[in-house]
Amino acid sequence: MKQPLHERIRSDFEARILAGELAPGERLPTEQDLIVEYDCSRMTVNKALSALAAAGLIDRRKRAGTFVARPRVHSMVLDVPDLAEQVRARGQRYGYVQIARALRAADPDEPEEVALAGEGELVEVSGVHCADEEPFAFEYRLVSAGAVPAFAQADFASDPPGTWLLHHVPWTEAENRIGALGASREEAEHLHAAVGTPCLCVERRTWRGGEGITYVRQVFLGDAYDLVARFGAAAPA
Amino acid sequence: MKQPLHERIRSDFEARILAGELAPGERLPTEQDLIVEYDCSRMTVNKALSALAAAGLIDRRKRAGTFVARPRVHSMVLDVPDLAEQVRARGQRYGYVQIARALRAADPDEPEEVALAGEGELVEVSGVHCADEEPFAFEYRLVSAGAVPAFAQADFASDPPGTWLLHHVPWTEAENRIGALGASREEAEHLHAAVGTPCLCVERRTWRGGEGITYVRQVFLGDAYDLVARFGAAAPA
DNA sequence: CAGTGGTCTAGACCACTGA
DNA sequence: CAGTGGTCTAGACCACTGA
Numbered sequence: 001m002k003q004p005l006h007e008r009i010r011s012d013f014e015a016r017i018l019a020g021e022l023a024p025g026e027r028l029p030t031e032q033d034l035i036v037e038y039d040c041s042r043m044t045v046n047k048a049l050s051a052l053a054a055a056g057l058i059d060r061r062k063r064a065g066t067f068v069a070r071p072r073v074h075s076m077v078l079d080v081p082d083l084a085e086q087v088r089a090r091g092q093r094y095g096y097v098q099i100a101r102a103l104r105a106a107d108p109d110e111p112e113e114v115a116l117a118g119e120g121e122l123v124e125v126s127g128v129h130c131a132d133e134e135p136f137a138f139e140y141r142l143v144s145a146g147a148v149p150a151f152a153q154a155d156f157a158s159d160p161p162g163t164w165l166l167h168h169v170p171w172t173e174a175e176n177r178i179g180a181l182g183a184s185r186e187e188a189e190h191l192h193a194a195v196g197t198p199c200l201c202v203e204r205r206t207w208r209g210g211e212g213i214t215y216v217r218q219v220f221l222g223d224a225y226d227l228v229a230r231f232g233a234a235a236p237a
Numbered sequence: 238m239k240q241p242l243h244e245r246i247r248s249d250f251e252a253r254i255l256a257g258e259l260a261p262g263e264r265l266p267t268e269q270d271l272i273v274e275y276d277c278s279r280m281t282v283n284k285a286l287s288a289l290a291a292a293g294l295i296d297r298r299k300r301a302g303t304f305v306a307r308p309r310v311h312s313m314v315l316d317v318p319d320l321a322e323q324v325r326a327r328g329q330r331y332g333y334v335q336i337a338r339a340l341r342a343a344d345p346d347e348p349e350e351v352a353l354a355g356e357g358e359l360v361e362v363s364g365v366h367c368a369d370e371e372p373f374a375f376e377y378r379l380v381s382a383g384a385v386p387a388f389a390q391a392d393f394a395s396d397p398p399g400t401w402l403l404h405h406v407p408w409t410e411a412e413n414r415i416g417a418l419g420a421s422r423e424e425a426e427h428l429h430a431a432v433g434t435p436c437l438c439v440e441r442r443t444w445r446g447g448e449g450i451t452y453v454r455q456v457f458l459g460d461a462y463d464l465v466a467r468f469g470a471a472a473p474a
Numbered sequence: 475c476a477g478t479g480g481t482c483t484a485g486a487c488c489a490c491t492g493a
Numbered sequence: 494c495a496g497t498g499g500t501c502t503a504g505a506c507c508a509c510t511g512a
Contacts, residue, residue: 004499004500004501005500005501006500006501030477030478030479031478031479032477032478040501040502041501041502041503041504042479042502042503042504043280043482043500043501043502043503044500044501044502046479046480046481047500047501049479050480051291054288054291060478060479060480061478061479061509061510061511062477062478062479062480062508062509062510062511063476063477063478063479063508063509063510063511063512064477064478064479064509064510064511065477065478065479066478066479176464177463177464178415178437178463178464179437179459179462179463179464180417180418180435180436180437180438180457180459181417181435181459181460182435182459196433196435198417198418198419198433198434198435198436198459199417199435200415200416200417200437201417220417222416222417222418222419222435223418225416226414226415226416227413227414227415227416241480241481241482242481242482243481243482267496267497267498268497268498269496269497277482277483278482278483278484278485279483279484279485279498280481280482280483280484280501281481281482281483283498283499283500284481284482286498287499297497297498297499298490298491298492298497298498299489299490299491299492299496299497299498299499300489300490300491300492300493300495300496300497300498301490301491301492301496301497301498302496302497302498303497303498
């Protein structure tokens with residue numbers, strides 16, 4: 001019992017929020033409730049909740065109470081970008097053209113698929129992102145059907161797969177790998193470009209509380225897209 | 238006077254640390270000192286200093302006191318990469334070959350240079366990064382001579398310019414722009430590659446407390462380098 | 475206008491650790 | 494072993510804001 005009480009309270013709620021037991025928008029107990037539950041002073045409860053608020057996991061509003069924060073697409077230092085939003089922010093029309101979608105078992109010979117879905121099923125989608133009807137990115141994506149059951153039937157008319165996931169399944173861990181390559185024959189065809197055209201290639205894996213959500217590989221025309229990340233000194237509470 | 242007192246204390250010290258007035262390793266006043274200076278209770282002082290510790294700006298040690306944290310190269314979510322360290326971590330020999338270095342006035346017609354150095358001078362360096370004697374990146378860099386006077390005479394035998402800066406002038410803000418392009422004639426020549434070879438292009442600007450430090454443009458051979466960024470849920474105090 | 479969180483006080487006991 | 498920070502208490506007054 002060397003762990004401070006405020007830290008125990010904090011990690012209790014962190015775990016419940018990351019596990020989804022407390023859903024976004026849901027109300028947490030008041031400080032008064034927690035004083036009783038943990039049999040401690042208000043300052044101790046307040047310290048725990050203030051830390052969660054500083055970390056962006058909860059929102060606190062006077063008179064209204066404390067709530068699980070809505071996932072904020074822009075909270076991370078290097079966003080998982082919402083391509084649709086970025087294109088529209090530049091004043092262009094955004095479009096997503098689906099090439100294929102399938103629900104199937106993970107291939108035991110593909111480490112990537114096993115890491116994502118284990119022995120379960122996954123959804124495989126591919127498509128092209130367009131700005132003003134011109135394709136600028138080709139996307140291949142795998143989504144764990146076990147982690148995101150609703151994805152197989154999701155409608156991508158208004159939101160492309162990446163945006164749909166951002167809105168429905170906020171991730172907690174992510175890994176990006178960014179490189180450059182020349183477009184393959186298939187990629188070049190979908191992007192209306194020549195084979196070998198310099199492209200930015202982004203591979204990304206995301207997790208939620210340790211469970212794999214999605215693997216995606218996006219190939220951007222080099223002259224049509226830049227990733228920008230800006231960050232400053234850590235901004236405390 | 239609507240700003241909370243703990244926030245005023247926190248931002249006072251944040252400003253003094255970022256400005257360099259309090260140097261890394263330097264001791265801050267004790268909580269007792271600050272209770273007197275700000276005429277408040279210990280909890281208020283403690284809240285301010287705890288926030289700075291959580292943000293990584295200070296280290297607190299019992300009995301010893303509170304100290305300005307040593308700059309930690311790896312503190313940021315997406316590092317400004319230390320290429321030399323990365324190459325060596327892969328078991329390869331790292332080398333930096335300087336192509337040119339010059340101290341000159343900022344060109345008033347170049348917005349990039351004016352933004353960095355105003356009407357002052359800057360140091361312009363270019364060179365090639367090598368792994369096992371093979372070039373993999375071409376670098377063009379501008380450094381504000383006013384912000385980093387020692388840079389003009391720095392020795393890059395052991396540390397290339399980027400590593401030297403990381404060790405001598407910790408930045409507080411950074412902006413990365415990442416794209417793909419085909420190698421130009423000059424770039425291709427320095428990289429021993431064909432013109433048009435797909436390359437990853439990273440442009441970066443860094444600041445320290447609002448003052449520009451450096452602008453750098455690095456062109457990596459696409460098949461020789463990937464940027465990897467991994468990050469998880471914000472880790473509170 | 476009443477419930478909620480934001481802030482602050484003036485203490486207390488304790489763990490740690492460097493002089 | 495004494496100084497420092499870590500934690501916690503049991504209160505207090507206040508600002509805000511939704512019922």
